[in-house]
Amino acid sequence: FYRNFQVSKEETEGRLVYELGNRQWNIPKLRELLEQITDQNTRVDNFEVGHDFPHLGPRTMLLNARRFETRPGQPMIFLSIDDVTGQRKQLEALKRQAALLEMTHETVIVRDLKGIAYFWNRGAEEMYGWGKEEVLGKSVPELLQTKFPKSFAQVKEELLRTGHWEGELVHVRRDGEKRIVNSRWALQKENEGDPVLLEINNDITERKQSEENLRKLSGYLMRVQDEERRRIARELHDSTGQKLVAAKLNLETIAKDGRNKVSAKGSLSQTIKLVDEVTRDIRTVAQLLHPPLLDEAGLISATRWLVDGFSERSKIQVDLALPPDIGRLPENVEIALFRVIQESLNNVHRHSGAKKAAIELKRNAQHVSLQISDNGKGLSSVLSHTGQTKAFGVGILGMKERLAQLGGSLDVTFSKKGTVVKAVVPTE
Ligand SMILES: Nc1ncnc2c1ncn2[C@@H]1O[C@H](COP(=O)(O)OP(=O)(O)O)[C@@H](O)[C@H]1O
Ligand SMILES: [Mg+2]
Structure with missing residues (x-):
């Protein structure tokens, strides 16, 4: 007690607790407690008192007190004071930490x-x-x-x-x-x-999933690029190249044997036919690479051209709702939307079993929205059981990625009535 509360024995013994030192123990709560003990013969167990001592600062103490009598009629109080300030601080800190961990x-x-x-x-x-x-x-x-x-x-x-x-x-x-x-x-x-x-x-499941998707996507892109190159190479070599060889042979014959007008005439018309075919071949290849109509005439015309070819090949009827006054959009937006239509129609053809499809394009001040729907079977039951997002192939992922890069989005909804692909791109 002397040490903790910085008082001496001489200053303390025989004096009233409340008067000790500079009356630092004159704590109303303590006084009340001690008086209760003498008067009512009660006891105090682990009573916590906080007090700001002049020299020590604020302390938290645990008080225990018992009444006893050394001689009958002379009650005394045994008082023990535990300075638990440090422990209390630790406990408070622990509680705060636990609350943080909880939050x-x-x-x-x-x-x-x-x-x-x-x-x-x-x-x-x-x-x-x-x-x-x-x-x-x-x-x-x-x-x-x-x-x-x-x-x-x-x-x-x-x-x-x-x-x-x-x-x-x-x-x-x-x-x-x-x-x-x-x-x-x-x-x-x-x-x-x-x-x-x-x-x-x-x-990190989602992160892992998108990393995996990205890997799939870039693998797919490389594959598609290879395939397209192979197709163009084959087209140029097998068909266009052969026709040009034939045309050259014809021209050589004509040059050598120029006086035979009858055979020259036959060779010439055959050559003209060959050159026509080569011209058409080259146009097809060029269109495969990039539809020229898209640059020249815009998204609407290019879509009409694409859909005509698609309906002819697939025998799927496609209803078009394309506003004539949509105007031109930024080049990358037009290409992205065109590719969305192309990929979606391919999906309708390959996966849906639909007889009919519809394409709707709308534009307002803020964005362009595009919807491609079909009346096919929607996502097959096997896939829908494994969860929709995981069933997306790289085609859908590719479209999503493409639109995300333009600040837009793409959603695909599968149902029993068919599939709806919705794309939105901001025009600002
Ligand atoms: N219009 C559709 N109708 C029915 N199922 C579709 C349709 N479009 C896409 N799907 C389903 O979603 C899957 C993912 O499509 P996609 O991402 O384009 O990849 P892929 O066409 O290479 O399979 C397809 O394999 C198919 O099961
Ligand atoms: Mg696809």
């Missing part, structure tokens, strides 16, 4: 090396679907069916050696869905007892 949407788990859970925050509840009371005391890796990138023995070895570990885990949620998480572990060695570890998990 974060990251998954925070405290568990021992065997996996037994001691702490499971709200983020963990949200992510895995298991409540605290269901998890605490149970094995986390068992509950989440954790899959490690390497053996747990290796993970544990690294953890014990360096104090931490980081890697990707696969967890299974309560509803059975698999999630990929980036997991960070920090080992906390307790003075007594087994070490525990703090595990913080971040759901």
Whole structure:
């Protein structure tokens, strides 16, 4: 007491508690308590008093008091004062930290090396679907069916050696869905007892998924490019090249044998036919590469041209609702929308089994919207069971990516009545 409260024995003994020092113990609450004890024979257990002492500053004390009598009629009070200021501060800090961990949407788990859970925050509840009371005391890796990138023995070895570990885990949620998480572990060695570890998990399933999609997409783009080059090369070599060789032979014959008018006339008309064909071939190839109508006459005319060819080949009737007064759009927007129509019509032809399709284009001050619908079977039942987003092939992903780059978006809705592709692009 002397040391803690910086008073001497001489200043203290035989004096009223309330008068000690510079009357620092003249605390109304204490006075009230002590008076109660003498008068009513009560006792005080772990009573917390906060007081701002002149020299010591604010302290928190735990008071315990008992009444006893050394001689009958002479009640005394045994008073013990515990300065718990430091402990209280620690507890407050811990409580604040726990509240923070509770608030974060990251998954925070405290568990021992065997996996037994001691702490499971709200983020963990949200992510895995298991409540605290269901998890605490149970094995986390068992509950989440954790899959490690390497053996747990290796993970544990690294953890014990360096104090931490980081890697990707696969967890299974309560509803059975698999999630990929980036997991960070920090080992906390307790003075007594087994070490525990703090595990913080971040759901990166979506990121992984889009990385995978991007890989698929770029692979697809390369394949498409190769295929297109091969097709053009074959077209030029097998067909156009052969026709030009034939035309040249004809011309040589005419040059050598110029006086034979009858045979020259035959060769000439044959040559003209060949040159016509070559011209047509080259136009087709050029159109495959890039529809020239798109640059010259704009999206509407190019769409009409595309749809005519499509209906003829596929025997699918396509209704067009294209406003004549739409005007020209920026070049990259026109190309993107044209490719969306092209890919969507290909999908209608390849996947839908539809008899009819419709294309609708609209423009207002802010954006252009395009809709391609068909009356086909929609997404086949096998695919819809595995979840729509995962069923997207690279065609749909490619269109999405293309429009996203223009600040727009693309949505595909499959239903029993057919499929609707909706694209929106801002014109600003
Ligand atoms: N109009 C449609 N009708 C029915 N199913 C479609 C239609 N469009 C797309 N699909 C389905 O969506 C899948 C993904 O399409 P897409 O991304 O273009 O890839 P791909 O055409 O290469 O398969 C298709 O495989 C098909 O199952
Ligand atoms: Mg496709």
